[in-house]
Amino acid sequence: MGTGLGRTRSVGLRGVLGFVVEVEAHVTPGLPGFAISGLGDSAVKQSSDRIKAAAALIDKMPVSQRRVTVNLSPAGERKVGTGFDLGIFVAVAAAMELVQVGVVRDVVHIGEVGLDGTVRPVPGVLPLVRAAALTGVRHVVVPVGNAGEARLVSGVQVHPVADVMELVHRYDALGRGRAVDEVAVPLVVPPEPPPVRDLSEVVGQADAKLALEIAAAGGHHLLLAGPPGAGKTMLAERLPGLLPALDEAESMEVTAIHSVLGALGDGEDVRLISRPPFVAPHHGASQAAVIGGGSGRIRPGAITQAHRGVLFLDETPEFDKSVLQSLRTPLERGSVSIARAQETVTFPARFQLVLAANPCPCGNGWGKGLDCTCTPMMRRSYFGKLSGPLLDRVDLQVHVQPPGLSMAGAAAGESSASVAARVAGARSAQGERWREVLETRRGVNADVPGSVLRGRPWRLPTSATATLDRSLESGALSLRGYDRTLRCAWTIADVTRLQRPGRDEVDLALSLRHRSGVAA
Incomplete structure (x- = not known):
């Protein structure tokens, strides 16, 4: 397994406005460890445990046996929540040459990674995808549960993903120039809002x-x-x-x-x-x-x-x-x-x-x-x-x-x-x-x-x-x-x-x- 530097993108939230985050991962065969820098909260720091468990399900991705350093840039901007999990996972996979860096570098990834490799919905996907679209991003990977919300933003192609194994296989196929089957998400006509009180x-x-x-x-x-x-x-x-x-x-x-x-x-x-x-x-x-x-x-x-x-x-x-x-x-x-x-x-x-x-x-x-x-x-x-x-x-x-009583029958x-x-x-x-x-x-x-x-x-x-x-x-x-x-x-x-x-x-x-x- 080669070592090197992997890059991709994610989005952070400041109030109700998003900002694009560059996710960098460096993997070496040194003393095993997983460090995340970039002013993340406790949920971001705990991302390493979730990613190591999910990576153990994928062949040729022995994250727990490598020294991994992840940086979330801009490093001085506070980052909150589990939505960076998927971006960190993809950056690490790119650094370990499971996916090609050129394929994932300009793609935004949003989602929480479970211990079983599932990609789970996170709150705030609409402003996150909107912020990505405003900076020129054209491809966004989101959890299946957030796909309908993400598609409310025009000008960006939304790719729903159910688990990280599926995502790695799709990126591998793209790197080899093969066609990729997207996750089939049924198109549901949103219900009409309830009538207003008269x-x-x-x-x-x-x-x-x-x-x-x-x-x-x-x-x-x-x-x-x-x-x-x-x-x-x-x-x-x-x-x-x-x-x-x-x-x-x-x-x-x-x-x-x-x-x-x-x-x-x-x-x-x-x-x-x-x-x-x-x-x-x-x-x-x-x-x-x-x-x-x-x-x-x-x-x-x-x-x-x-x-x-x-x-x-x-x-x-x-x-x-x-x-x-x-x-x-x-x-x-x-x-x-x-x-x-x-x-x-x-x-x-x-x-x-x-x-x-x-x-x-x-x-x-x-x-x-x-x-x-x-x-x-x-x-x-x-x-x-x-x-x-x-x-x-x-x-x-x-x-x-x-x-009064006279109004009751009015x-x-x-x-x-x-x-x-x-x-x-x-x-x-x-x-x-x-x-x-x-x-x-x-x-x-x-x-x-x-x-x-x-x-x-x-x-x-x-x-x-x-x-x-x-x-x-x-x-x-x-x-x-x-x-x-x-x-x-x-x-x-x-x-x-x-x-x-x-x-x-x-x-x-x-x-x-x-x-x-x-x-x-």
Whole structure:
């Protein structure tokens, strides 16, 4: 058996973005050993044990009797996970002349190698393959279980592999100039996504439905406050059905995030996510689960999973205060940065926030509140978690009253389809209006800088903003709240097909900002 240097490629993951890794393997007949350099985590370092066990199944590959040195370049970039196993295995096989270096050098290999030689699926294959394609790679070898996900990326040929013995035989045949039979992976038509929940199922709640439509049309954040059973959760769950479908770039972005989280499933029955996601973490979720992070590998949190969609926090005052406060920066920037001693990872987090809260801990503190058992201190502590700076970033704050008995037999309300049509029209108008300001045709009013709305030619006349100006002068409204009210007023005008908002639209936007009934 000859000795030498073998090379191939793999891909690493930094947040939800991939980067190509050069895998080098040097094999000599010296003192047996297997060293991996290149700033890998424990899973990467343990790759040597998996590869030695798998190599023992292949004739003429006595890895355990050789001295093997593997380098993952760039060596200064942190590498996480078991997805480098297959690339390391192929590089070692090339160094031991089982496969030709020229055949495998420009091929990207992704997958975990089992002790029995099977190649197992790994999370994050979509952004990994996408990163490879963007650097000019044209051939990618992935586990059979990840083939459907990898084929979502155009411009790259995907080769599914079930085990390393089969892969070695295929590369040997290629080196000899013979035809190669690919693994037969059945083409499965991905199932249609489940139907969205319809707004017509919500009884009454005209004000809340109006706020929901405005939120969908302009990308505004929303607070629903009211007693248990009033329909807050039902309303929030129907917001994604009012939002426009994701475009191709957004679909790829959102699907890549779910791929990293391992939420796409295995096999061929995967498709690009075309609907805005809806994420509703439990109120006991930790800050790492909501914002992102964790020990060891930095993982996306719920706010990243809700990117381009809706993040719903039910029972918001029950969340830990530090979790709620940590939402403030992502709401402004549309991204979140997780800093560690060795690295800083930035995740996208452009979502619509929907908060839901009861009037008090027992939930009975509405109306006359005769059945409420909460003390003033309990109520103050309960709503103290909803700090002023957080609420200042919420454009629409609506009090949801429980429907009366007279509404029980009422006819079904307006459907999600009809409301979504108005939302689409409003968003189309916004895209045309702010195309040069936001440099995109899918911009919404919530993204427009306040300086633009307060400057020419978009500044509204004093007669339209008189009430709003007085609120700012009296200190009842911050400048951030002033700008957010203007954005909301523009959205109301778009929904009602007006060219510009007038005093009625500005006053309605201001009233919707202060009708939550939430105790201070």
